[in-house]
Each structure stands twice: as C-alpha cells, then as structure tokens.
Amino acid sequence: MEDLKNCAKLEYLDLGNNFFSGAVPDISSLSQLRYLYLNKSGFSGNFPWKSLQNMTGLVRLSLGDNPFNPSPIPTEVVQLTKLDWLYLSNCNIQGTIPTGIGSLNGLIDLELADNNMTGEIPAEIGNLINLWQLELYNNSFTGKLPVGLRNLTKLEMFDASKNLLEGGLSELRFLDNLFDRSLPQKLGSWAQFNFIDVSDNFLNGTIPPDMCKQGTMTKLLMLDNNFTGEIPATYANCSTLIRFRVNHNLLSGTVPSGIWGLPNLNIIDITSNNIEGPITSDIMNAKALGQLFVGNNRLSGELPTEISGATSLVSIQLNDNQFSGKTPPSIGDLKQLNVLHLQNNKFSGSIPETLGTCASLSDINMANNSLSGQIPSSLGSLPTLNSLNLSNNQLSGKIPKSFSSLRLSLLDLSYNRLAGPVPQALSIEAYNSSFTGNPGLCLLGISSVFPRCPSGSGMSRDVRTLIICFAVGAAVLLSLACFFYSRKSEKDQGRSLREESWDVKSFHVLSFTEDEIIDSIKQENLIGKGGSGNVYKVLLANGKELAVKHIWNTDSSGNGRKCRSSTTPMLSKHGGKSKEFDTEVQMLSSIRHVNVVKLYCSITSEDSSLLVYEYLPNGSLWDRLHTCEKVKLDWQTRHEIAVGAAKGLEHLHHGCERPVIHRDVKSSNILLDEFLKPRIADFGLAKIVRASGGKDSTHVIAGTHGYIAPEYGYTYKVNEKSDVYSFGVVLMELVTGKRPMEPEFGENKDIVNWISRKITTRESVLSLVDSKIPEALKEEAIKVLRIAILCTAALPALRPTMRSVVQMLEEAEHGGSKEERCEGNREI
The missing domain is CATH 3.80.10.10 (Ribonuclease Inhibitor)
Known part of the structure; x- marks a missing residue:
C-alpha cells in the first residue's frame, strides 16, 4: 500500500x-x-x-x-x-x-x-x-x-x-x-372511515369507490386536485355523509342521482369540473342541505321543482353551466335562502314573483341568461337584499317603484329592454352604469346618461329654476361662513385648549403631566387626520414619545364650535361629556395585550377629549404596503403581521370581560413597532365617538369604504363578524399588495369582488399573489388568501371567529390541512 x-x-x-x-x-x-x-x-x-x-x-x-x-x-x-x-x-x-x-x-x-x-x-x-x-x-x-x-x-x-x-x-x-399521486382503489374497503381529507395535493387518478363501504364516512373532502373519471355510484348510498366536496378537479360524467338527495348532507360542492347531466328530483330528500355549489361545469336540464323540498338551503350557486327552462316558482318556499347565483346559463321565462318571499335573500345574480317579462316588484320588498344583478337578459317593462327602498352595494340591470323612468332613489352616481343598454329608460332630472322623462309633475320651469338658484346660493353662503370661521378657529385653538378645564383619568402609572400633552396639541405636531379626530405626536421631556388623538365635541344648542375644517369631526354634545364615554374609555384602557396599542389615559373637557396612546415608530401597515418605499415587507414579515394582528383582534373579541368590537379594522389601524410587530389601534373608537357625541352622532359610519361588511349596508349594525370581514380584506392586502379599492377592479368593485372573479384556475390564483413575494413562497401566500376568502364570506354566519382565524394562520405556516378548520362557503 x-x-x-x-x-x-x-x-x-x-x-x-x-x-x-x-x-x-x-x-x-x-x-x-x-x-x-x-x-x-x-x-x-x-x-x-x-x-x-x-x-x-x-x-x-x-x-x-x-x-x-x-x-x-x-x-x-x-x-x-x-x-x-x-x-x-x-x-x-x-x-x-x-x-x-x-x-x-x-x-x-x-x-x-x-x-x-x-x-x-x-x-x-x-x-x-x-x-x-x-x-x-x-x-x-x-x-x-x-x-x-x-x-x-x-x-x-x-x-x-x-x-x-x-x-x-x-x-x-x-x-x-x-410519489404515485393516485389513491389506492381499495382505500376504505377494510376501514371504518370517519372522514378523508386529501385536499390540495395534486393527486390524480380516479376516486376510490369503497371509502364509505363500512357506512361510517361523514366527510369526503378531495378538493383542489387533478382527479379524473366519474363520481363513483357507490356514494349515492352513503347516507352518513355530511360534507361532499370534490370541487376544482377534472371529474366528468354525471352525478349519481342519489347523491343529490342524501338526507344528512350539509354541503355539495362539485364546482369547477367537467360534470354533465341534470340536478335530479332526488334533491327533495336533502332536508339538511345548506349549500349547493355546482358552478363552472356542464350541467344542463331544468332546475327541478322539487328543490323546494331542500328547505335548509342557504346558498344555491349554479352559475356557468347550461341549465335551461324556467326558474321554478317553488323556489319561493326556501325561506332560509341567502345567496342565489344562476348567472351564465340558459334560463328563460320570467323571474318568479315568489322569489320576493325569500326574506333572507341578500345576493341575487341571474345575469347572462334569456329571462323575459317584467322584474317582479316583490324583489323591492326583500329586507336584506344587498346585491342584485339581472344584466344581459331580455327583461322588459318598468323598473319597479319598490326598488326605491332598496339599499344595494351592487345593482346591475344593464343590457335588457327596460323602459320608463328610473326611480329617483336610484338616480345617483353610484348606479350610473347600472342601467346601460336600456335605451327606453329616462330620468326625471337632468342627466348626460339618459334622456329626460317627459314632464308630468305639474311644476313650472320657472319655479324649478327658482328653487335651484336658491339652493345653490344657500350652499355658497354656508361654505363661505364655514371657511372664515375655520380660519379663525385655527388661530384660537391653541389658546382655547389652555383655557379649558381638564379632567385626567389615568389607567397606568404616568410619567407626564396634562400640561405636557395639551401644550403639544399644535399644527407642527400633527401626524394624522381621520374621521374620529386628529392625531399628534408628543415628545416628552424624558425623551419618550406618545400619540394623542384629539376628539372634538360640539354643543348642539349652538354655543359650541359650529364650523370646522372637514378633517375635524363635528360631534354634537348632549349634556356635556357622557357617562357612557367614561365607561367606554375605562374599559378600553384595561385591555392588556402585546398586539393591542396601549391606552395610557384620557384627558377630557366640556369641548374635547384627548386619548393618550403609546407611539409606534414604524407607522401603519397601510404605509408599508401602499406608500412607504423605505422598508419592503418580505413574506415572513407579512405572515407574522397577519398572525399578530389576528391575535390582537382575537383578544378584543374573546379575551375581555365583554367583547370589544373594533368597528374600523383596516391596514391603517394596524401599527408597527420598531421590530415591525403589529398592534391594533383605534379599537372601539367609533363607539367612543358616539358616546362623546350623544344622539346626533348616529351619522358616524362604522368602518371605511372597501373594508365594510356587506350586511352593514342594510342593517347599520356591527358585530364581531363585521370585524372578521374587515380583517379578511387586510389579509387580501397582505397577499396581493393591492389596496381595497383599485381602478383595475372595475367601477364600484372592491378587492373582495376582484379576487372572487379571479379564482377560476390555479394559474389565475397564483397571479393574484404580490409579485414581490418569491415564487417559492407563493403557495404559502395562497394558504393565507384562502383564509381571507373565508373571512369575507357574504353571510356573517359563515365567517370564522377570530379565534379560528388565528389557528388557521398558525397552521398555514406549518402546512396544516385547510378544509374544516371553519365552515366557509368558498374555497380557492
């Protein structure tokens, strides 16, 4: 060697x-x-x-x-x-x-x-x-x-x-x-399966036929794969099934008729396959069925009259198929129905008048069919209707006068054969494109969109001209008065604050005095303006920085400040500072959580209130995503912000003596500390403003355009699920890098609507992810996008709790299974 x-x-x-x-x-x-x-x-x-x-x-x-x-x-x-x-x-x-x-x-x-x-x-x-x-x-x-x-x-x-x-x-x-990406065909033959979830795994081959052979399976979840072939006929006898989800695959053939009528099924979801054939009359036996999702297939035939037997139905989505014939009047028996999507089919005949008896309906879309006849006036009586799309049909007659009472976030009657006057309540700019393609329509007022209706009011042109001139003159005089008063009030503001009598309520050990705070409320320290007040940065003598929100009260009797600039809220005061205000502030100040901005104290007077918070040096999430070029947020940081903000909201909803509803969740109310860790800010502030303002402050809207849950448009009420919806929009911002409202979304369309239109193929879903996120991490981002879609479900009851959202976000980071973490009605 x-x-x-x-x-x-x-x-x-x-x-x-x-x-x-x-x-x-x-x-x-x-x-x-x-x-x-x-x-x-x-x-x-x-x-x-x-x-x-x-x-x-x-x-x-x-x-x-x-x-x-x-x-x-x-x-x-x-x-x-x-x-x-x-x-x-x-x-x-x-x-x-x-x-x-x-x-x-x-x-x-x-x-x-x-x-x-x-x-x-x-x-x-x-x-x-x-x-x-x-x-x-x-x-x-x-x-x-x-x-x-x-x-x-x-x-x-x-x-x-x-x-x-x-x-x-x-x-x-x-x-x-x-891997062999197909499932063994004998899978389940020997085992008493309770459920199977193989979602989102690129699996192919056919669905094993015997997974319910032992008669114990409750959930068959195989969404987002590449399964081919037909749905095995054996599942038509699986009476224990509660959830049947095979959406977003490559399945073909027909649905075994017995599946439509399984007695315990809560959801059938076969969306986005190549499935053919009809929905059979067996559906009358589906007494527990709440959600029927069959969109984007090749289904055909008439919608069976027997669908009225599925009395638990909340959502019917049959869009983008080849259904034909009339919409059965029996659909009016579905009293729990909330969503009806029949768009992009071949339905004909008239819209049944009975649809107006479905009092829970909030979303109707029957666009791109061959519907004819008049629009039923009963639709205008639906108390919770939020979205109505009947565009691209052959509907005729007048727009029902009953539509004047509707408060819709979306109305589209375009490209029909409608004629006559557009109801005055609908003649607003938001609905300008809602009536396009109906040359027979006219407006009672002056418009560049439609011809003016023949005058029949009996009012002479001279009288109308006089009224218009008087209104314009009054508006000009009022504007001038407010302008001159606001200039004067700016000069007097600093002096008047010092002259007022202040009451300090501290909730922590304070290292500052009220004079230090009051002396800092001046223009050069202004760092933000919002609907609830101005925000000032205060630098204390000891070097500590604070943020102070200044909320003005206005004396409803006329002795207070009457005209201010539009950035300063005008809040009427009913008998001075209310006990409700003190109670709300004291409750909010008791909140202690690492992801919630700390409220140190309140300083109040007869005319205004100062809320003193900790100062966060890195601004808001909105700044980092949409305006600030100094710090780019990588995906890990974005995910950590999502989890931290979710934990902050979870604490507000579930960790306090009584639930605290934020009322204005948005990316600009998620502040970032020196380590880019998130803190929820302005929580409960809308309620404080109401408490400060008394009876006349009911005009203060709970939320910001683009973040407001759809049900607020017709209920004017908020709860925890309203916050969940808004947080879902924030998650969409984090994943896409888009603002909640962008011109590219289309007129009167927001990010939720834009994303829902984009999730047709895996490629289109990937295209939603912010280009700044590396290709290798886009799958992780899509997991968060799925959670965002669950949070923004149209029905509040289908949105998860913030506790569930936190769990899902944490599991998304660790690759956990997604389906069944919460009862959402939409999946990518």
Missing part, C-alpha cells in the same frame, strides 16, 4: 468492501483520479481530506461505512465541482451541511445518512437539480425542509427520517417522481 502513491496517473481506485485496518494510505499524489471507492474498507483514524484538493477531476467519491474520526464536511469536498456521486453515510461526519454544497450541481447521488450532523438543511441544496437520490436519515437535522427543494424534479429516492425536522411538506408536492 505504501507504493500506491507512485501511481500518479491512476484514474480508478476501488478498495471498498475489504478488511483493511489503520489509516488511509497517502493518496495525495493521485491527481488524475476520477473514481475513488473506499466505502466499507475498514480504514480508520483521520481521513486525509487535504489529499482531495489535487483531485479536481474527481467524479465519484465513496467513503461511507468506515470508522473515521469525527469530522465536518471539509471545503475540499465542496470544491470537487465535477462530482456526480458523494457517499459519506456512516463515517462519523458531524457539523452542518455547508452551503457550498450548492456548487456541486452535477450530483446525482448525495448520501449523508447515519452520521451526527446537525443544523438546518441549507436552501442551497435546491441547486442540485440533477439529484436522483438524497439520503439524510438518522442525523439530528432541525428546522423545516428548505424552500427550493421543489426544484429537485429528478429526485426519486428521498429519506430524511429520524431527524428533528418540523413544519410542512409542501415542498415535496412538486416532486412527481417521488
């Missing part, structure tokens, strides 16, 4: 599978070596790693299964850039995998198993795109599988068992060669 060093031109050396002893002989002179096999040779001691630095042409290095002395992987190994085979298993390797491993991009086989290696698997391993085998088992690796592992598309053998790894397996979903 001593003479081995003389073989200077040796290219192939195999001493493996022998019983040598002692140290490896000197091989430093073998610079021409291309293949070196010493595996299981019996050598021990220190391996001469320095010898490898001359072997720059080495293609295969196999040193495993030897009792060498402990050693990390040296730099000499990661400099062998021509290697395609590296076997270092079971040879006392310790330490971490060096990041330089990524330079060995010719590797086909990398085996580091049965050693004492630690640390995280480096992301650079994703550069080894030619890997066929990767063995890392029986070490002490920690952390998550690295982002980029999905790049190893040639990988067929992978073992990382017996380590300390954690987190999700989402990176492996893209490695087709690792």
